[in-house]
Amino acid sequence: MILIVDDTPENLISLKRVLETHNFEIDTASSGEEALKKVLRNEYVLIILDVQMPGMDGFEVAEAISGYSKAKETAIIFLSAVNTELKFITKGYLSGGLDYITKPVDMSVLLLKVKTFYRIYEQNRKLIDIQKALLDEIEFRRQAERKKDEFISIASHELKTPLTSVKGYMQLLERSIDKGDTETLKKHLGKAQVQLEKLHDLIADLLDISKIESGKLKFNKRYFYIDELLDSVIDIIHQSSPEFKIIRNGTVAREVYADEMRIEQVVINFLTNAIKYSPGTSEIHINLNNKGDKVYLGVKDFGIGIAPEQQKCVFDKFYRVEETAIHFQGLGIGLYISAEIIRRHGGEVGVKSKLDEGSEFYFLLPADSGSETD
Structure with a gap:
């Protein structure tokens, strides 16, 4: 948009009419004070500014505009019928003007200059957009590299921990065998088995990441009942965390078409996270119901909760809430x-949470996703 500033109404009307016939959007001000108010409220590509005005003259207006951060890139063309000497033209450039035209104005020359400034403005805007995109890409790549390095460090530690434990239990087993201590032998075998299960789960997750990124994560879909899946999952969780009471709310009578093993994987992940991040509690709720043509399944805990600004990131790759990363593996x-x-089943995931009150991780799964691409 172009702002024309002139205290003579005839000049405003004639300039406005000519520029509007060439499809420029025009705004006007009849004094320097009015112009400054408009510059504060609006963004202008170009200001055509009369020099000789009562109150603030054009030079004073230009100097004031140069102090506005939002108007620093705005081009200014001075127009003057009186101050045509070199010293005034020089003052115009020093005040922040990019051009100085004496009256009477040659409209063809003015139009050419206006079009040139607009073209420069458009080119600058494109360059700024390109620069911003490049900076965003660099920032994304720095953050991605940092996250990758953090992940490698964490993965190395997490994989090493159960391996070290298994190695220690194997040494203890050797000693127990030599002593013929059967009870201790069984105890050490059980603990080694737990560590091997952890190692298996970690490796399975790493393999899944690789399959997701290479597009090779396959699904074997069939019809099954979510309620029956939950029976199996709850049994599994009770074996590893018998102290937690899992309460089921709701039921879904119809079958869903999905990869049962993968959906079970999601529910187990939600439940194990709920237990992990709920120290000092002993109850988890599973909420299950129909939402139109989709099935809603939510796992609600009463643990530490997640801050609002972190909730949008919890499903990102390698994301770990900083405060919890220190305390939870x-x-x-x-x-x-x-x-x-869930997304590759055509569904959606989300979380509802309040700090110190708990979280509900949920998914919405199409009951019949047979049309989705496997």
């Missing part, structure tokens, strides 16, 4: 994998 990829599984 994990690779930060379980929720990412879960989200990818």
Whole structure:
């Protein structure tokens, strides 16, 4: 948009009419004071500014505009019928003007200059957009590289921990065998088995990440009942965390068409996270119901909760909430994998949470996703 500033109404009307016939959007001001108010409210590509005006003259207006951060890139053309000497033209450029035209104005010359400034403005805007895109890409790549390095470090630690434990239990087993201590032998075998299961889960997650990124995560879909799946999952969770009471709310009578093993993987991930991040509690709720043509399944805990600004990131790859990363182990990829599984079924995932009150991680799954691409 162009702002024309002139205290003579005839000049405003004639300039406005000519520029509007060439499809320029025009605004006007009849004094320097009015012009400054408009510059504060609006953004202008170009200001055509009369020099000789009562009150603030054009030079004073230009100097004031140069102090506005939002108007620093705005081009100014001075128009003057009186101040045509070199010293005034020089003052115009020093005040921030990019051009100085003496009256009477040659409209063809003015139009050419206006079009030139607009073209420069458009080119500058494109360059700024390109620069911003490049900076965003660089920032994304720096952050991605940092996250990758953090993940490698965390993964190395997480994989090493169960391996070290298994190695220690194997040494203890050797001693127990030599002593013929059967009870201790069984105890050490059980603990080694737990660590091997952890190692298996970590490796499975890493393989899933690789499959997701290479587009090779396959699904074997069939019809099954979510309620029956939950029976199996709850049994699994009770074996590893018998102290937690899992309460089921609602039911879904119809079958869903999906990869049962992968959906089970998601539910187990939600439940194990709920237990992990709910120290000092002993109850988890599973909420299940129909939402139109989709099935809603939510796992609600009463644990530490998640801050609002972090909730949008919890399904990102390698994301770990900083405060919890210190206290809780994990690779930060379980929720990412879960989200990818649900999204590739044509569903959606989300979380509802309040700090210190708990979280409900949920998914909405199409009951019949047979038309989705496997």
